[in-house]
Amino acid sequence: MMKLFIGNKAYSSWSLRGWLACKLSGLPFEEVVVPLYDQAWEKRREGDEFAPSSGKVPILWDGDDIVVWDSLAIVEYLNEKSGGDRFWPADPAPRAMARSMAAEMHSSFAALRREHSMNIRQIYDPVPPSDGVAQDIARIMELWAQARARYGGEGDFLFGEFGAADIMFAPVVTRFITYQLRVARFAQGYMQAIIAHPWMQEWIGGAQAEDWVIDRFEGPPQTV
Numbered sequence: 001m002m003k004l005f006i007g008n009k010a011y012s013s014w015s016l017r018g019w020l021a022c023k024l025s026g027l028p029f030e031e032v033v034v035p036l037y038d039q040a041w042e043k044r045r046e047g048d049e050f051a052p053s054s055g056k057v058p059i060l061w062d063g064d065d066i067v068v069w070d071s072l073a074i075v076e077y078l079n080e081k082s083g084g085d086r087f088w089p090a091d092p093a094p095r096a097m098a099r100s101m102a103a104e105m106h107s108s109f110a111a112l113r114r115e116h117s118m119n120i121r122q123i124y125d126p127v128p129p130s131d132g133v134a135q136d137i138a139r140i141m142e143l144w145a146q147a148r149a150r151y152g153g154e155g156d157f158l159f160g161e162f163g164a165a166d167i168m169f170a171p172v173v174t175r176f177i178t179y180q181l182r183v184a185r186f187a188q189g190y191m192q193a194i195i196a197h198p199w200m201q202e203w204i205g206g207a208q209a210e211d212w213v214i215d216r217f218e219g220p221p222q223t224v
Helices: 013-025 041-045 071-081 092-107 110-115 131-152 164-178 185-196 198-209
Strands: 002-006 029-033 059-062 066-069
Touching: 002 013, 013 029, 013 071, 013 164, 013 198, 059 071, 066 071, 071 092, 071 164, 092 131, 092 164, 110 131, 131 164, 131 185, 164 185, 185 198
Parallel strands: 002 029
Antiparallel strands: 002 059, 059 066
């Protein structure tokens, strides 16, 4: 059975992506939650199971020989392993767009990540976003609008059915809710669909049940 190492569910956005990918694959896997930044964190990161990723999570082991880290790499590995028909749209045009959006999410939006870290257990009073965050939000709205208009069809998600692009943007949805960041009206329905998804509800329940509190990820953003 595959084994997926993840961080705290309240805070670890990349872990959420890896975990959702495992769920979407339909393949059995063991989930191992590793508390981030506790007293044993540095020593734990030096263990053999974390060595390939330099101690980062998520990291997926498939048996003793195959190891995959980085959420987008996990998505692609599980797409292949599960038959290639669960993660990306079947047609070339939406598949190309979905992959481009996933890659952009993977490499961009630094201001949003830095200034609004994921914290599923909190909802803070809104404050005006910085210029960098506002630009990130505008770009995300543009991407979501294009995907929904071109390929969303009658489905609730970016490309109709829940897929890899939704996995990559799911933590962004939680950030928008946690910090009450203003989004376009059309995006509210998509965000509701993401949060209501049974796998997201399972993850959120796990986050609420955690005892760990990491001070660096607590506290509302400051007015800029």
